[in-house]
Amino acid sequence: MDRIACMQSFVRAIELNSFSAAAREQKTTQPTISKQIAALEKYLGVQLLTRSTTHLSLTEEGKKYYQYCQQILETVAEAEANLTGKERATGILRLGCPVLFGQMQVVPRLKAFMTRYPDVKIDLMMADRFVDIVEDGLDLSIRIGNRLDSSLISHRIGTTRRVTVATTSYFDRAGKPEKPDDLVHHDCIVYTHLTTGNEWHFLGTDGTIKVLVSGCFQTNSSVAIRAAVLSGLGIAVAPVWMFGDEIYRGDLKIVLEEYQPLPLPIYAVYRRSRFYPAKITCFIEFLAAEFKLDRWVSDCVV
Template sequence: MDRIACMQSFVRAIEMNSFSAVAREQQTTQPTISKQIAALEKHLGVQLIIRSTTSLSLTDEGKKYYHYCQQILETVAEAEASLTGKEKATGILHLGCSVLFGQMQIVPRLQAFMRRYPDIKIDLMMTDNFVNIVEEGLDLIIRIGNHSDNSLISHRIGTTRRVAVATTKYFEQLGEPKTPEDLVHHNCIVYTRLSTGNEWHFQGNGDMIKVCVGGSFQTNSSVAIRAAVLSGLGIAIAPVWMFGDEIYQGDLKVVLQDYQPIPLPIYAVYRRSRFYPAKISCFIKFLAEEFQLDPWVSDYGAIAN
């Protein structure tokens, strides 16, 4: 029995709540993972996992052993890395991000990253749903906005500046809002995953201005927000990177520039550990450097006019 391999399968099974998911991750079969954990239980003489049709749960002995396995596996990784003094940037980086941000800000940069680190492969999961980094087996998540999960580490890599934007044709037909309060007379496209819902927040003259908006269309999809704005349906509060090219080309117009929507931080989020694989640190450093050169996501960038 390869005890380290069995420990790895045991820890990942609990993190992912699935033998099958671990099998896919390790490119093996579900029965193989099940046999590894059964071998551990036989070796230890205790039951570690209680299996049901929908979930896995730890016994009291399993909880204690799981804690020690995490420490052991981290120590093994540190020991292997210490042999060369510097861990080689290699392996599969399991990365998560939102759909449109991935399409527009992550994927276009991957070729440059892979040229720099040819031994790293990317497994990218894009979704606008909230993602549990442990359950999904991810190494790193790129998140927009603040969060309060103390079990994770957040490294700020940029800023999402937002604008009030619509097509020039829309404003020609319905006029431009001069103050945030004017938005109540417009068709506002609401992103339902925004933490403030249909209450849009602006900064102006040192004050916080909150306006409840409404309209004929709302959605939980950033892709749909972009499509709705470009079709002329109404006004949206959206990241400037979502429409940068169209703004500069004059197809879209930014309004209420004296009342800026509150910008949101961009974080690289990963699990707390005493050891971080080089593939994680290399990608964070690369993305932070890339973002600081891009005014649409840089901490120092300017709002498009």
């Protein structure tokens, strides 16, 4: 029995919550993964997990062994990288990010990254919901906002600057708000994944101004927010990168420029470990450098 291979299968099956998914990832079969984990259980003399039709659950012994396996596999990867000199970026980078941010800010930059690091392949999962890195089997996730997880490493790589925006036709019809409190009389498009919900926060001369807004449309989709604004459905507080081209063309109008919505930090988030593969560190460094030069997502004014 190759115990290292069996440990790898056990860890990935738990992280992916599926024998079949672990098999696809390792380019083998589901029965092979099942046999490897059964071999571990026989060798150890304990049951490591229980299976239902939809879920894998670790036993108490399995939880302890899972933690040991993670430490062992990290040590093996670190030793191989240091002793063989293979610290270059290689392998599949499992990356997660919000949907529209991925479409507009991440995917257009991937060609340059993969040209620089040709031995890295990207497996991108885009979702506007809060993504669990371990449960979804990700190496790295890009998150926007201040909702941090102390069990993970969060590396700031940029800033999302936001604006209050709508179509010129909407303002012709409904008028322009002159101060944040005027928004209570407007159709506001609410992004329900925003941590403050329908309470919008603005920077005023005397501090933060909070306004409870409402409207005829709310959604948990960043793509739908963009479509709703462009259709003239109402006013949104949204990242400037979401509408940059339309703003420059004059299709959309920014209002309340003296009251900027609070900017949101952009983080690269990953698991704590003794060893971080080069594919992770190289991607973080690449994206941070790219964002620094982009005025829409830079921490600096460029």
